[in-house]
Amino acid sequence: MDIIQQIVAGDVRTIARVLRDIDDELPSSREVLQRLYPHTGKAHVIGFTGSPGVGKSSLVDQVATHYRKDSKTVGILAVDPTSPFTGGAILGDRIRMQRHFLDPGVFIRSLATRGQFGGLTRSTNDMVNVLDAAGKDVVLVETVGVGQDEVEVANSAHTTVLVMIPGMGDDIQAIKAGIMEIGNIFVVNKADREGSRKTVRELMNLIEIGVRRRNGEEWEPRIIETEAVKGRGIDKLYETIEQHKAYLLATGSQRWREAVEKRTRLQLLGVLKDLAFRAALERIEARGDSIDEMVRRIVDRQSDPYSVARQILEK
Amino acid sequence: MANGRKIRILVAKPGLDGHDRGARVVARAFRDAGFEVIYTGCHQTPEQIVSTALQEDVDLIGLSILSGAHRYSFPRIMELLRENNAADIAVVGGGIFPLEDIPMLKECGIKEIFEPGAKLGDIIEWVGKNISAHGDAAPLSS
Incomplete structure (x- = not known):
């Protein structure tokens, strides 16, 4: 069977290997992705982000369970x-997801950042496409534990869930730019802890000020209190995620298309950057130049990084 | 820029024993040796371990066991790997084993057994010598 057919048919080993080829940046993976592309575009991509230890993995585990009860298949990238x-x-994200290990309707893959900043890996968008093509109805993307400025997930996902816990920072944190602006849904997890109501109130203020509406969005971000480990509040989270999807897909609106265009733009730029970089390296090699030699020239002040880079691209 | 295959290792604890200090120490040593380590915690069934190994496309499974249930779980894991056409994934064991069980474990396909006292450096060296990222050796096809 052809590799594309195997992926579309959901063959675990083939999917796992292709994901690895992508992560290891094998040139052959580009061709596979190219041929897979017509099979993509169906999955609802949901991003989960937040600081380390707030409970992202546990929430992903719980939300995946709800999708399975609804007979939807699930891909998870953590x-x-x-x-x-x-x-x-x-x-170690899998530790929280053990109950799905034997469910053929759930495919979980653990990823390492490999030097990429922004909360995701270089490979994440391509991997989402593979799981999408493999027929997963939803793909849950869990970022690395993030701080204030890792907002890439919002460009990869249709729906972004920002996870927090009570008592992290004061109300000034809530009005800072960056990650607080990307949540379509805010989750206050570990809501049994002291200060949960206060965190919720601060978030309500934030939403009233209208961070998102500045962009002309009609979706009002929701705030949901959960205790992921006990499964409390997950029904509501699940319902709200589905409401956001319905909002994006509302008849007569272009929202889903806009979300997809945003994702696609990011991917196109990523691929372009990658190809341009590779082409530049090939030129250097073809000319018999070496990066080391260029570095030496720059360090010796015979040239500078700006001129060297321009020369490579111009010649 | 492509920097070649990264070796991926699953560190897993089959069965009912909940003592994972050893597994964590080894996982940490693998991390420091530059490998990507998937750690799934305690109380894993052979089926869960093999399913994880397949989805994560690992090159090596390191099983840690102190409970004495290796005579069941190790052969079962090897059997499941074969059933899933994944015999190319190497398996090693660490923990406490009666000496007389070791030949039987090797016979069923376990590549190496590391007993108490095994040095982390030796384990890393063994991996370096014996495990290559399997995408290099044999491209997956059927």
Whole structure:
């Protein structure tokens, strides 16, 4: 069977290997992605982001369970950090998702950031496309634990869930730019802890000020209190995610298309950047130049990074 | 820029024993050696372990066991790998094993057994010598 047919048919080993080829940046994966592309565009992509330890994995686990009860198939991409020193990583998001290991309707893949900033990996969008083509109805993307400015997930997902816990920072944190602006849905997890109501109130203020409406959006971000480990509040979260999807798909609106265009633009730019970079490297090699030599020239002050880069592209 | 295959390792604890200090130490050592380690916690069934190994496309499964249930779980994992056409994934074991069980474990396909006292450096060295990212060796096809 052809590799594309195998992926579309949901063959686990083939999908797993292609995901790895993408992550390892094998040139052959580009062709596979190209041929898979006509099969993509059906999955609802839902991003989960927030600081380390707020309960993203547990929420993803719970939401996946709800989708399974609804007979929807689920793909999960969960990102953990790569060591900047050794390149190694411990990928532990699966620990919270054990109940899905034997369910053929759920495909889970752990990813390491491999030096990428922004909360996702370089490969995430391409991997979403593979799981989409493999027929997953929803793809849940869990970012690495993030801080204030890692907003990439909002460009990859149709629906972004920002997860917080009570007592993290004061109300000034809530009006800062960056990550607080990307949530379509805010989750206050571990809501049994002290200060949950206060966090919810602060978020309500934030929403009233209208962070999102500035962009002409009619969707009013929702706030949901959950206790992921006990499963409390998950019904409401699930319902709200579905409401957001319905909002995007509302008849006569272009919202879904806009979300898809945003994603696609990001991907196109990513591929372009990647190809241009590779082409530049090939030129350097073809001319028998070496990066090391260029670095030496720059360090010796015979040239500068700006001129060297321009020369590579111009010649 | 392509920097070649990254070796991926699943560290798993089959069965009912809940003592995972050893597994965590080894997982950490693998991390420091530059590998990507998937760690799934305690109380895994052979079926869960193999399903994870397939989805994560790992090159090596490291099983940690202290409960004495290796005589069941290790052969079962090997059997499931074969059934899933994934015998190319190497499996090693660490923990406490009666000496007389080791030949039987190797016979069923376990590549190496690391007993108490095994040095982390030796385990890493063994992986370096014996495990290559399997995408290089044999492209998946059927």
